[in-house]
Amino acid sequence: MKKEQQKKKRKLYIGIIIGLILLLFFMMPIFYINEIQVKNNHFYTAEDIIQTAGIQKKHFFDLSFNEAKKQLLELPYIKEVKLNYIFPGKLEIDVVEKSPFAYVEFSGNYICLNENGQVIEQSPKMYHELPIIQGLKFESFKIGEVLPIQNNEEWLCATEVIRYLEKHQYIKEVSKIDVYNLEEIHLYVDKLNVIMGDISDFDKKIEVLIKVHAEYNMGILDLSTFAKRGEAFLNPIT
Template identity: 30%
Template sequence: MIVSVNENRVCGYIEYLGSYLYIDRSGKVIDINKETKESLPIIEGLKFSSFTINTKIPVENQDAFLTALAVSNAMSKYEVLDDAVSINVSDIQNLYAYIDNIKVLLGDNSRIEEKIKTMAEAVKEIPEGDRGTLDLTDLSKPIIFKYTT
């Protein structure tokens, strides 16, 4: 007898009516809970009106959802999830993320994995507790961190 088990791995959360939907890499809702259990990004800006556990979430803005999953996977790969992280995909031409007190402007979803890798490296250089905006919209230009006072 052969038993095959497929474990769904959570790759992000979507805040919904005071709870968190746990989303896997395929976009399926695998759980709902009042709190998050591990350091994963909270995905903001998705449009949907309902969901069912163990099915793919029916989002209106599918491109934004696919971008959110790509960003989440890259954040996991480059280990930037130890901090409080959120991703906003409401406008896929103007994506941004928050890592603690730092707003990271990502621009569109072109070269998104490279942007996340650059973000991971740049954030390590910013002293803990500093506030500001990190602009990664165009990787051909110098990376700029503007402090917020």
């Protein structure tokens, strides 16, 4: 009986000693965060990311990864976050950002959307060189949710227009895209009102627009009959 008690005590002592050794081991300086690296950030500085996450250079086991992720995901442009501890002493914050796609206007403010129609942010001014989409019907919105567009066909048409503009690297030149009438889409480039007609042959219409815009930036350019007749009419203002 005494031998069994001695064995139990011995195991307890050994367990305590091992626990103390492990505790001392994990308290060693190699487990302190002395370097924090932020990857794939474009819209926020590394300092902004680190500060928002609430992460400081401290012991690894004092960090709350879940809380840090929660804080970062509240930033408008952050889509995903991964936190990786790299032994010894390095923490890596890898973010996936939402890419701004276009703007819509609402009550004197600008709503920034991604390519899926998700609302990224609302602001009194535009922070990106992206076109404003006109002609979409909606009554409300929530940050982080898809804009509740009532005329989805117009939204799909606008996204197709933007894809063509991106293809020709012409997205920054277009200030507005009006899809109120899908048979008479309008683009606004500088002070040039471009009547594009419908979405047919849009690729070729943009090529004509680029050539005309190289010489004229004011007036009305009518490309609505270009798909059927190959005609383009320009009424310039000089």
